[in-house]
Amino acid sequence: MVEIWIDGDRVEAEDGQSVMQAARASGHEIPYFCWHPALSVPGNCRICMVEVEGDDASAGWLDIACNMPIAKGMHIRTDSERVRARRKEMLQLVTLNHPVDCGICDKAGECTLQDYHYRYNGEPSVSRDAKVRATKHHALSERIVLDNERCILCSRCVRFTREISKSHGLGIQHRGDHSLVRAVENGAFERDPYSDNVIDLCPVGALLSRPFLHKARVWYLEPTASICPGCERGCSVDIWHRKKAWTLKRLDPAANARIDRVTPRENPAVNGPWICNKGRDLALVFERPRATAAMVGGEAVELEAAVERARELIAAARHPAALVSSWGSNEELAAFHAAFGTRFACHVKTDHLPEPGERLEDELLIKPDKNPNRRAATALYPSLPDAPRAAFPAGCDLVLVWGEGCDFDALPPGAKVLHLDAWRHPAEFRADVFLPISVQTERSGHYTNFAGVVSRFEACFEKPATVADAEALFAALAMPARVEAP
């Protein structure tokens, strides 16, 4: 440990730390653009300058904190007159050629440059010369648009592709004030499954999501903690949706209750500060057309009627089997097990297979099993073998199918089928009883990831009125059927 002083506070810093790291660890704020805790230190923005106080022999000096090693007894000032003057100068230069088109920039409201301008500068430009022009709407990839005028060349995006995703998909062309961030010409950035992290990394509105472009102002949205179901890593994410106070009656109700965007939620135990692009596209998963009507024999009925019919089937079955969802939450699995675990021959199925061309696995985040909770399910039951017929007991007469991904043709012919699922597809009509259930974003719960880490997701939206939570349904289904006159 090394004793240093920051703004008059005594700080115990660790050997090998930079002043930036020691300051942040001890709650002292130093502004920065190019620095990032997970990336290398380029020291190019020059906004993190601090003052090292001199002694009687020499005057103090200013230098960047991100590359300054701590030294025993050093006295650092992060907010002296000299630091403030220098910082203001540097900000003036950062914004010299910045278009300041916040009015049409998606980053407004969460922009580091905006925040620092108001906090540390607050004055208009002193230049009377025209700003340097550059490309304003460059398709960096299908998913990301780049505005080179807003870019402050901090190089975070380039370093991310070099050091984290290792796609080497981005670089900086040319030099001086005509430097331009560009994607490599062979499409490697387009194919980088982590590309969208550069959108979060960008401290200004230079790198923006094309799907999200001009869709919503961020101050109308709020994030809800959730978990990406795209694979068994279960990255922590924030699902952004309209704040309740900002719902608009004039808007299509769907717009008030939709996933506007998904961003990483920092979780050192699971995903650090990153997610892959699949997690960004959760709207494509959760906003598929929903099954909202219970069905008996392919005809829509009231939910209670379908539940009662299901109870009859369950009571009558001699050799029931179940295909358990690998997307079920820990709570849903517990309820299922309490209801059917001993009586049914249960196997865990693969709700989602990898898409053609989807990366199977890598050293960063992506895992091969594209389902969020197989680990918790297989703690209870075995996985469905490759030859599924072998999994069903002899004389199987009822199969409870929970979730997606079931090959209905592989079920024992003659067995009744009770199907619980959230999304519309033709299988609704094949089941003897179909019960629509809620999705992850409509309830709270927990998943257990591949490494055994248990994480919680929160509800973002209300579930549709005609749809039930699977957890409650299992308990209901386990109750005996009413004896009824046919």
Add this chain to the structure above:
Amino acid sequence: MTGTKLLMNFEVTPTSHCLADYRARGGYATLDKVLREMRPEEVTKEVATAGILGHGGAAFPAGRKWGVIRLNDEQPHYLCANADEGEPGTFKDRWILEHAPHLLIESMAIAAYALQVRHAFIYIRGEFDLAWRRIAEAVEGAYAAGWLGEGIAGSAFALDIVVYRGAGSYVCGEASGLLTSLEGRKGYPRNRPPRLTVRGLYQMPTVINNVETLTNITGIVRDGAAAFRQVGTAKSPGTQLISISGHVQRPGVYEVEYGYPFAKFIREDCGGVLGSLGLKCVLPGGISTTVLTAAEIEPLVLDHASVGAAGSSLGSGGMVVVAEGTCMVRFLQVLVRFYHHESCGQCTPCREGMGWLHRIVDRIVTGDGQPDDIDRLVAISKANDGTTICGMGDAAGYATVGIIAKYRDEFEYWIRNGRSKYGGRLEALGHEWVREAALHG
């Protein structure tokens, strides 16, 4: 006669750069002696005692730089000769490469021995023509004669020298930019710490010395530090190669003993100012040094202390002579256009600042300058002083601040009147190039 000659002490002939001629002058005998009789640390001690200062512009004591290298630390060490020579006004390393390439090679071998270097590099700017051919030939000749490669002069010492060509970038003359370029990338300078002598080429301890600095090593080791210190002044021992150009009768490369009178050098040894109007000012050591007026150079001698006390620097030895009647606004315009073109673009103050300086001076020249533009130029320069990754930002600042400090009236004149006080002239009156521009025919 500009004092004792340590480097330009032989007659330049069509073959004087060749190995045979060099051997006849005693070439490679010192390397031989070093390998037989001296330990590496003894060589470094001699260089440190000699007190030779770097000739690339920063005037850092070479022996002190060498002393940071830890012998027997089980890491590879690298040596680079900085032959990028991009500072406008400077062309003296070129003289060495063209006329004394073997002296550089022998000196590098001695330095490599002292620093336990197995691989050394000569980073030469990509544009150099004859200079590159001569040094490349000399390196091959040295290999063929056994002065490079394995088992040099029958000793256990081995050295490879690679001549590495740049491709057009001023910042590759900055030591850390040079290394980044040598690693096969854009020549982006690096922040310090770490020092390059700790983590340099591919993160290994590296010494980078200017070509002229290195070329002196053979003489220092051959004749001893004491003999070297007999030449020059106490704080600036030895000599400096000065490349002089601009409005001067006899431009070229001259070896000057430190302490030689400044004005006498220009007036007598270089034939004096071109044209009849007399001397206006001088850039003593390249465009990145503060301009000195004719009056200011009168009492000075050519050494670091004297020029330093006058508020300027000998820099890279690229002296530019300016005659009266030259427009200093257009003069600055050429400089800021250059800095803008060469900024690597990494750090905020230089990337934005160089373009800003250039645009303001361009606007003054087109007649749209405003009075507060002058203070703005100074403010931008100050914002680049001590805030940048490398010295280029600072250099542009010194150049700008110096010219404005001493010739503010010309800027004010142009802003007030919409034209130059001196007709926008950059050439010496009576020595214009002319042809097409004036004739329109």
Add this chain to the structure above:
Amino acid sequence: MKHLIPEFMAMRRRLPEGFEPSLVLPCLRRIQEDRGHVADEDIDGLAAWLGVPRIQIEEVLSFYTQFRRAPVGRWHLQACRNLSCSMRGAEGVIAHLEHRLGIEPGQTTSDGRYTLSTVECLGSCGTAPVVMVNETYHEDMSPERLDALLESLSR
């Protein structure tokens, strides 16, 4: 670019282990010497052979003034316009070349013979003004010597 690989391997000989990326600049220079410029397939080939990311080569090509990804005229006239050359007539040199060739800096004559560029200091200030033609320095370019140069290039 494949036919140049034996030369590239020779370049590698004197480099220490692990210095392969350093070959980017010398290999690009050799490719450009051979073809006249660096083509897209050269970039793919070199990246694969050296094992460096393609983006590194793209960046290098855009950063250094001497590299080009498109051909230039048979004679590339590069006139220095930095300080000492400007003080000894560079503006006249450039104007004269513009007039004689009928093009501006950055352009190539329609017959593909001449490309004109302005460049920064070439390190030849003592013999200003200087024009570099392809790889060769032409120094002390008085009006007479400039005309003689143009004459010799036209043959």
